[in-house]
Amino acid sequence: MLAFLWLTPLKFMKKMISRRNMLLGLTATAGGLAGLGAFKTFNEPGASQPDIIKKEGLSEPTGQMTYRINKNSSDKVSLLGFGCMRYPVMPGEKSPRSPNINEREAQALIDYAFAHGVNYFDTAWGYHNGASQIFTGSALKRYPRDKFFLATKMPSYLKPSLAQAKEIFATQLRNCQVEYFDYYLLHTLSTVANYQETYEREGVLDYLLEEKKQGRIRNLGWSFHGDAPMLEYVLSRDIPWDFGMIQINYHDLWHKYEPNPNIKRNTPEPAPVPWMFEKMVASGLPLIIMEPLLGGRLARLNHKAVNILQSARPQDSAAAWAFRYVAGLPNILTILSGMTYMEHLQENLQTFSPFEPLSAAEEDVLKKSLQAFINTDNIRCTTCGYCMPCPYGVDIPAVFRHHNNCLDDDLVPRGVRSAEYEEARHAYLASLARKVPELATASHCTGCGQCLPKCPQFIDIPKEMAALGKLIHGLREV
Ligand code: SF4
Ligand code: SF4
Known part of the structure; x- marks a missing residue:
């Protein structure tokens, strides 16, 4: 039984607000936050996806998705990837990561994404407390297996023994109803000590390499959330990694993170983002990007920053600028977005169908906007929820x-x-x-x-x- 490995549901639910409406709301209301309650959200009773599509009158770009070729496997991967960690959940659920996925609405998202060229779907053991893998597998079942790329991950944070890792992998294949994974990741590499303990000490990495040999993993890589020695270490191993997944956005690349001087940390220092990105580009690995919007923060800039962007391209959201910047960087294979609402998906499809790189002048505009937005006191939280639940109820x-x-x-x-x-x-x-x-x-x-x-x-x-x-x-x- 793997019940011991399942996560406990989070104890919160934030009302989600469309990026488009958020942007308009921030522009229209003096206090910014005051008017947000007025916007209709997809999870509200009575709001269905087709209603919203009709109401918003959004165009539906079909057949125009930009693709990138993975040089290691020749996979033709959509530049927009579907992150399967933020599916819509049933009305009344307290947590956006609840296992109680609203399957009708989530299936509509997957179908719409697929119909508009998205072919990369990224799930993980812990997403929606394990329900994401099961739902994603069944949602994709209606499509030919060779028409989509499915990614999932070994939950490194659970530090599985070799026997547990084998059981996890077999369960993942079963839950996703597939015979192989296109992309398989060592999830969340953090420090060398953790990596050695989880992957080297008992032979979990050797086991995964064997699965690759057997064809049950087509591309083997990792997601990185670590310190500098971890990155140096993983890149220096004599292992044929096929790709790397990293957190990149214009804020983190252009704005040097300075830890709060009033807080003496008990945790390792994250690898500096520009250094990390340079190392990754030099490695030549195809890159899968997470957090292109910095946990959603780059989709809801302040008034000044939004006005700067809108004066250059009135029709584009702040999110579209952030995506276009990241997509123009070298070696990018796909950019993940966790899309809960049809309007997020439609907006993102418009950005990537086809993708238009930022011009030099637009990059200057984005830099100016960042200057208006930057705040050195912010906490680098991406609201991923991995830290939950707090035994004392803190959200x-x-x-x-x-x-x-x-x-x-x-x-x-x-x-x-x-x-x-x-x-x-x-x-x-x-x-x-x-x-x-x-x-x-x-x-x-x-x-x-x-x-x-x-x-x-x-x-x-x-x-x-x-x-x-x-x-x-x-x-x-x-
Ligand atoms: S504090 Fe850390 S783990 Fe918790 S939500 Fe924020 S980024 Fe995620
Ligand atoms: S009380 Fe909750 S938030 Fe505070 S340190 Fe403990 S787990 Fe973390």
């Missing part, structure tokens, strides 16, 4: 997302003497009350540290929580 991703959004919208009070202090204080606390249940706020973190080793971004969660708890306490005290 970690929701707390961080709320704080980052407030930073983006200039709603974090800067000092009691500033003219905007009272307004910002009120806005911050009001939005906190709306977005994070009282019992799930930073103030309830006990600093137990259970979340610490689970964060692929190496965020020192207890310390960040302590700092936010202090901030909130201060705001309430005034």
Whole structure:
């Protein structure tokens, strides 16, 4: 039985808002956050995907998808890949990662994506608590096996023994109803010590290489969320890796991450992104990209940044700019997007059908927009939810997302003497009350540290929580 390996459902559900509406909303409302409740979302009762397609009158680019050829396998892969970690869930579900996938709506997404040229589908052992693999397998079953590429991953974070790894792999084939995986990843490589313990000590990597020899894995690679020594180590092994999956977006490439000087970290330092990307390009490996929108943050910029982009291309969303930048980088095979709503999918299809690289002038515009958006205090949380559940009920991703959004919208009070202090204080606390249940706020973190080793971004969660708890306490005290 593999029940011990399953994750527990997360205890939160953030109302999802379309990138298009989010962008328009931010442009149209003075406070940014104030008007968001008014937008209709796909999960609302009564909203069906066909209704939304009709209502929005979106064009449907067919036969125009841009493809890239994997030089190692000659796979012709769609530049837009479908990330299967954010399927729509049933109404009333508290967590967007619940195993209770809304299969009717999720199937409509897969079918629409497939019909418009998307052929790369990326699932994983832990997505939707294991339900993603099962659903993705059954959703793709209606298509010829040689017409799509299916990727899944060995859950490194569970540190499986060799016997467990074999059982996991066999279960994955069974759950996905396939005889082979096109792309198979060692999930979330973090540190050399973890890698050696998981993949080298008991021979799990040798086993996966054997599966490749047997044809049950067509391309073997890994996803990287680690420190610099980890990347050096994995690239220096004499192993015929077929691809690498990395986190890249224009924010992380152009803006040097400076850790919060007030927080002494207990976690390793993530590899610097420009250095990491350079190493990956030099390796020659085809690259699969995750987090092109930095956990959605690059799809909801602040007013100033949005205005800069819109003055250059009024019809394009902030997300489209972010995708176009990443797609123009070298060695990119496919870019993953976790699409919960039909409007996300349609918007992304428009961006990639066909893909149009940023011109030099547009790249300058994007840099200017980033300058208007950049905030050095933000917490590098991508809201992936791997750190959950917190035994004390803290909704970690929701707390961080709320704080980052407030930073983006200039709603974090800067000092009691500033003219905007009272307004910002009120806005911050009001939005906190709306977005994070009282019992799930930073103030309830006990600093137990259970979340610490689970964060692929190496965020020192207890310390960040302590700092936010202090901030909130201060705001309430005034
Ligand atoms: S350190 Fe805080 S946020 Fe992390 S698991 Fe413990 S109580 Fe929850
Ligand atoms: S704190 Fe880390 S693990 Fe938790 S949601 Fe954010 S990025 Fe993911």
